Each structure stands twice: as structure tokens, then as C-alpha cells.
Amino acid sequence: MSCFPNKTLKKLYQVEFPTREDWETNSLTWKNGSLLWYTDGSKMGPNVGCGIHGVRPRLSYKLNMGRHSSIFQAEVYAIITCADLNLKRGYVDKHIYINSDSQAALHALASVTQTSWIVENCVNILNTLGESNTVVLRWVPGHSDIEDNESADELAKTAARETFIGPEPFIGIACSLAKLTLLNESTHLSPEVWLLNKSLVHSKALISAYSAKHCREALSLDTNGIRMLTRALTGHYGLNKHMSNIGQRENKECRFCHTEDETPVHLLTQCCPLMGVRSSVLRRHMPQLEDIKSVGARKVRFSLLSALALHCN
Template identity: 35%
Template structure:
């Protein structure tokens, strides 16, 4: 009977997160670096697929085979009625091909329970297998692609904000674009949000803006006589700017 212990392993680099999987196969070690874009689930499935492919390569026939993994998520995905992942489909194809001439059992075993295969695979995690070939090695998961697009969007947003000319008033209030602040502002009521956007952009019924668009002739505040060209600091000193200043300082 061929027995295989399969243990996907996630290792965290100082800069990037890299995913490895290691297998222990009949006293022979194997492993692969799946790169920066693979998920742990993909590593778990790929480890099982690698076991099946290795036994197929060795031309196993008429064997009772147990593939042992400590991942319930991977085993449940392989036992599901519908398949929505290409890496799961590829693994199923590898298992189906091996099962043409063998009896296969996928078995779950809790990690670190003394099984020689899994313990040996766990020991192999100290190795650092170099990445071979381009990325992604096994396709991009939906959540990974979404995270990469959000990171790219944020990078482009910050770059555009830093390069666009003008906007002295808005830069003084906003500083750097922040998604966390945006989420807080969206929770506000329409009237509150309208006033905050107006204060941040300067496009609100203040004397300076009304003078700029030709509605008024004097840019100074009618109450205190200040303002004009130094509008942003003046706004922050006004009693009514407390709520705006609260969000500006967070």
C-alpha cells in the first residue's frame, strides 16, 4: 500500500508572503514554491494533486493508496458535487487518472499527531525551495485578484493626487487619500457629508468661494472680517468648524 503524507505550508517573508507545499513520499521528499500569489487553499489542493501525479508517473497499478492530508477544506472541495475552481478540477483529473488502475482513499488526519508522512512534511517546511518559472503558478484566486486590483487602484490614486497641480485648499484639509476615512464619511448623513465635502474642497457658501464665482465682491468673513486668501486656517478657527476639524484630525 502506498502512503503519502501531504502538508501545505505557508511561510511569511519580511516583504512578501510566499506559499510553499511539501510532501513526503515513500521516504523521498518533494516540494514546490508556489510564489507570492498562491493561496493556502491552492497549496493544499496542489499538494494532493502532486501526490497523484507522482504515483501516476511511477506507473502504479492495482494498489490500495491512501493520500493523507491535514486540510479538511481541501478534502471537502474535492468531495463537493460542483467544482468552481480550476486548481480543484486539475486535482480531480489527476486523481481520476490514478484511480483508473488503483483504489484511492483521501484521508484526513489532524496535524502534528505523529504520522510519519505528515510529520516529515512538516519538518521540510524549514527548507526554502526557490521559485521556478513565472508567476502565477496555479492561477489567481478571485480574492487575490480583487486585492491586487485594490492595491493598484490605491497606488494610482495616491500617485495622481501627488502629481495633479493646484488644489492647495483641498491638500491642506485632506492630506493623503485614505480609504478608512472614506468609509467613515459614507456613514454620515447627506447634510453632514455635503458640508464636509464643501469645507474640504472650498466649494461651499463661504464668502471667498462666492467671490471667486462672482456672486459676492468681498472674500472676507462678514462676522469677523478675516479670511480672504488665508481661508483654510481661518475655517479651522471658526466655532462652527468643530465637526469638520474632528474628522480632519483623525
């Protein structure tokens, strides 16, 4: 498999972007005796389909592409299939017009750089067709009552409604779909796993559900800041309770109040001698755990550093 991006300098086909007005006023010209095709892709529910409508020759083709294909892939694959139909018919010295309402697909095919396998495949098959014919890709405005384009659209919709037959995925997974799947996993499934975990008592006390804002804030810290924040949120900070647990100190009491175990939760919410520090940073003398969860990574880290600095002074 090719490593992307790739470059193809030789293009044996043309890509045109006429205006909507050109189509509405019938200003476009077609070579006499030319072959005229319309292609489209559509998504209906979870499934994607592509359709090809031939004006000259009279031919219709549709295909269900399963639930893992993207609209962009369907649009490009429709052009691939259309070009392949022309190759199999053995056309030579013909003017072949392939009309698509996907500007994204046409711009990708017009570009020198290809960033996906399906686009590179389409460029190659169009170049093969262009070796013996004049091939023109044209943008056609979608949903503009252009009869032949509406026919291609209906074929694509019909294909998307049909049952997919064969193993999935039909073609490679689009990068955008992979990113969306990972995003859904992180924002929807990971909180469920987090809540169902019966351990991590200290971490759950300080960390709420997934927050993109807090993640960005934490990742903006330097390496040392991230290390200290992680230790604080997981209870593995160098405080007396943790150091006692690992056998490094005998006393686990708070060095400030000497009444409870010294943990990040205690310092951030309960320790009375640190009320002034918490008030200056968190705006509360005795904040609740929910208050800590909402303030963000920087303030949590700064509060602990301020408390420990006070001890050093």
C-alpha cells in the first residue's frame, strides 16, 4: 500500500467548475457524440450508497457500500465505477463527461497531491481512461432540479436503502470516521467505565466526568506540571499519607493541622490552617469536592504548590 500523501503530476483528464448560473441558463456545451454521465453518493440512516446515471449511453447503476463508508468515499467511488464502466466498454477517441455535485471529490481529483487510497485509485483509472479518450469531470449543482443529476441522486438513495451484502468495511475506513469513533469512545464510553470501576476512590473524589476543556488545560502544562498534577489527582503525591503507605515515613498526619491524614483531598478541602491559601486560589475557605472538580487543572496544582510552599517558609 502506498504511503500518503502522494503526488501525481500527470493528469489525462480535466476538472471543470462551471457556475450554477451556467447550468440554469443551459450555457454549457457538449461535444457532439459525447458520452454523458452523472454520479452521486448518498447516506440513508446508517448505510451509504452510490449511483451512476448514464444519459449517453442509457445505463443505470447503483451499489450499497455498507455503514462504514463516508459520503466523500461514495462520491469518489461512483466516479471510479463510472470510469471503469467506460473502460470495460472499450471506448476510444470519445469525449466523456462525468458530472458530480461533490466539489470536495472534484477538488481532490484536481489536486496534484492525493491523501487517500481511494482518490489515488480514482486518479489512476481516470488517467487510464484518458489515454484513449478526452475525459472531463464537471461540477453540477445538487438539488437544483437538474433532471439527470436528480436521477443519479435517486439511484444513490435507493442503493443506500438496500441491504448490504458482503464483509464490512466495503472500502478502507476514512480517517475522519476513525477520528469520530475515537472521539465517541472517549466522550461516551470511557465515563461509563470510569463510573463502574469500584476502586480509584481518591481519584474519583477529585475528577469529574470527561471534560475536553480540563484535558486541554492539563496538557498545556509543562512536563513537570503534568507529573505533579497526575500525582495529586491519583493520591500518589509526596504527602505524608502516601509516603507512609509506601514505608517512607512513619507519620501520616497532616503537617499543618495534625488532625487528619495528609492527602491532596484534605489539603484542598479540609485543612483549617490552609484556609487563606484556598481562599486566594480557589475563592473559598472550605471548598466542597464538587468545587475542586470544576476549577480545572491549573488551580488544583497551584493550590497544592502554594500549600507546600507555605510549609517550607
